[in-house]
Amino acid sequence: MTDPSLPAGGPAPLDVLIVGSGVAGLSAAVRAAGSAGLRVGLVTKAELAQSTTRWAQGGVAAVLGVDEDSTDLHLADTLAAGAGLCDVDAVKVLVGEGPGRVEELIALGAVFDTHPGGGLALTREGGHSTARVVHAGGAATGAEIERALVEAVRETAAALLEGWFAVDLLVEGGRCEGVVALDPRGSPHEVRASHVVLASGGAGQLYAVTTNPSAASGDGIAMALRRGVPVADVEFMQFHPTALHHPAMPRPLLSEALRGHGALLRDAEGRRFVEELSPRDVVSRAMAARMLEQGVDHLWLDATALEHFDQRFPTISASVRSIGLDPSADWLPIAPAAHYLSGGLLTDLDGASALPGLWACGEVACSGVHGANRLASNSLLEGMVFAARVVEAIASGREGPEPSGALRTVGAEDGDTIPVRVLDSWASDGGSDGAAVPAGDDGEVDKRRHRLQQAMTTGAGVVRSEDSLATVQAVVDDVAGPGRGP
Numbered sequence: 001m002t003d004p005s006l007p008a009g010g011p012a013p014l015d016v017l018i019v020g021s022g023v024a025g026l027s028a029a030v031r032a033a034g035s036a037g038l039r040v041g042l043v044t045k046a047e048l049a050q051s052t053t054r055w056a057q058g059g060v061a062a063v064l065g066v067d068e069d070s071t072d073l074h075l076a077d078t079l080a081a082g083a084g085l086c087d088v089d090a091v092k093v094l095v096g097e098g099p100g101r102v103e104e105l106i107a108l109g110a111v112f113d114t115h116p117g118g119g120l121a122l123t124r125e126g127g128h129s130t131a132r133v134v135h136a137g138g139a140a141t142g143a144e145i146e147r148a149l150v151e152a153v154r155e156t157a158a159a160l161l162e163g164w165f166a167v168d169l170l171v172e173g174g175r176c177e178g179v180v181a182l183d184p185r186g187s188p189h190e191v192r193a194s195h196v197v198l199a200s201g202g203a204g205q206l207y208a209v210t211t212n213p214s215a216a217s218g219d220g221i222a223m224a225l226r227r228g229v230p231v232a233d234v235e236f237m238q239f240h241p242t243a244l245h246h247p248a249m250p251r252p253l254l255s256e257a258l259r260g261h262g263a264l265l266r267d268a269e270g271r272r273f274v275e276e277l278s279p280r281d282v283v284s285r286a287m288a289a290r291m292l293e294q295g296v297d298h299l300w301l302d303a304t305a306l307e308h309f310d311q312r313f314p315t316i317s318a319s320v321r322s323i324g325l326d327p328s329a330d331w332l333p334i335a336p337a338a339h340y341l342s343g344g345l346l347t348d349l350d351g352a353s354a355l356p357g358l359w360a361c362g363e364v365a366c367s368g369v370h371g372a373n374r375l376a377s378n379s380l381l382e383g384m385v386f387a388a389r390v391v392e393a394i395a396s397g398r399e400g401p402e403p404s405g406a407l408r409t410v411g412a413e414d415g416d417t418i419p420v421r422v423l424d425s426w427a428s429d430g431g432s433d434g435a436a437v438p439a440g441d442d443g444e445v446d447k448r449r450h451r452l453q454q455a456m457t458t459g460a461g462v463v464r465s466e467d468s469l470a471t472v473q474a475v476v477d478d479v480a481g482p483g484r485g486p
């Protein structure tokens, strides 16, 4: 299997193959092809600019030289939000290196909002003890970051495979040597490289009610699981408290920045019931409890007192006005929605997974920075910081993992060896069809996906129990069918 779009005689081998074109994949691609001088290929299942990153609203949390803030404070806020389950070393890396990565992004051409007199405009969000979130276009931060990175990647990457769907890792001799990917016509190809960087994002689409776009379907984690690569903390799906309660899917998000500017949460009787700037898990649980108690399926966000709403939040304003709501007069209906996967492939402090040659960064990874609950606006930051570390490690000749960061916990009872169950063949180990199959014409995959999403939202949401999870498990087993599991 070879790529027909590449020149006859064979292209030069790739040093790095990146899967995904969100903030993590694009940041890795820019750095690898730029300062590291590596030959980079990028596989992404839609157009280059399609990703969850593009939808990000509120901004990027980083300590950018403001007097009352410090990296120690950002560290403390992140650890508190993570409920004691963060890896402290990984969080130190995140908050320590984050400001430098944001400055590099600005140097690359990303334009963040500033005060009229100059200087970056900063917002405070839930769980942050001070205002430290930089943003662009009001609440269109992700679109601006994606724009700047896409422009840079188009100029530098050696091979861009857009519309190519990665379905499996190529594992040979205990090492990742590339991926199997379907081209836009659905034919499988091997795409080989010395190193593979998974940056395929999260899995909100496992749920029927989510803020995530359709590409966030957990493909990277599925590929890793099929090859026995350890993942962790996938039970920690973060539910965003203020998704607009509306049939549109993905659910339009009413950014945390609204609460940062004074918007209030109100129950069905109009009463406040929780401190608005608490971490997201706290607010979502308080909402779920109040909704149960009052027998309602949504509550309210009251942003009527916010000044200059339309100017400050043009994208949110457009989205609520498009369904006939006026944020200066109407309370906005809200309910929690699946938003961010805190877990993923276990990685060390340089983004190495347990499988030599395979690296992971961004939402697909479990680097240890989020623990049980991600602090608002730490995700874009994580993508930038750990993408850079992956590239630096590859460029310095690193082959595989070291016992650091979240990965340190793997195999600790086994003399620090890393247990990887390596499967050397592709088509023979995943059941009759070998691997995850994108939606087919007969609609069977869509039906299975729909059942899974409904079951996850009902049984594995903000409120869950042993019984509800057992019900979800039964649906998963049934949907997966014999021979289809990892």
Ligand SMILES: Cc1cc2nc3c(=O)[nH]c(=O)nc-3n(C[C@H](O)[C@H](O)[C@H](O)COP(=O)(O)OP(=O)(O)OC[C@H]3O[C@@H](n4cnc5c(N)ncnc54)[C@H](O)[C@@H]3O)c2cc1C
Pocket (backbone or CB within 6 Å): 019, 020, 021, 022, 023, 024, 025, 043, 044, 045, 046, 048, 050, 051, 052, 053, 054, 055, 056, 057, 058, 059, 060, 061, 141, 142, 164, 165, 166, 167, 199, 200, 201, 202, 211, 212, 213, 215, 216, 219, 220, 253, 339, 340, 361, 362, 363, 364, 376, 377, 378, 379, 380, 381, 383
């Ligand atoms: C509405 C919304 C608002 C948000 N706001 C913020 C915010 O203000 N601040 C913040 O820090 N975070 C925010 N987040 C979270 C943040 O946007 C994401 O966590 C982050 O962008 C993830 O970046 P990523 O590069 O890891 O993955 P993504 O941006 O999801 O990119 C993944 C890429 O992988 C590709 N891909 C996936 N599977 C395959 C496959 N099988 N083969 C080939 N390609 C594949 C996708 O097409 C995509 O290009 C928000 C999320 C949402 C949904």
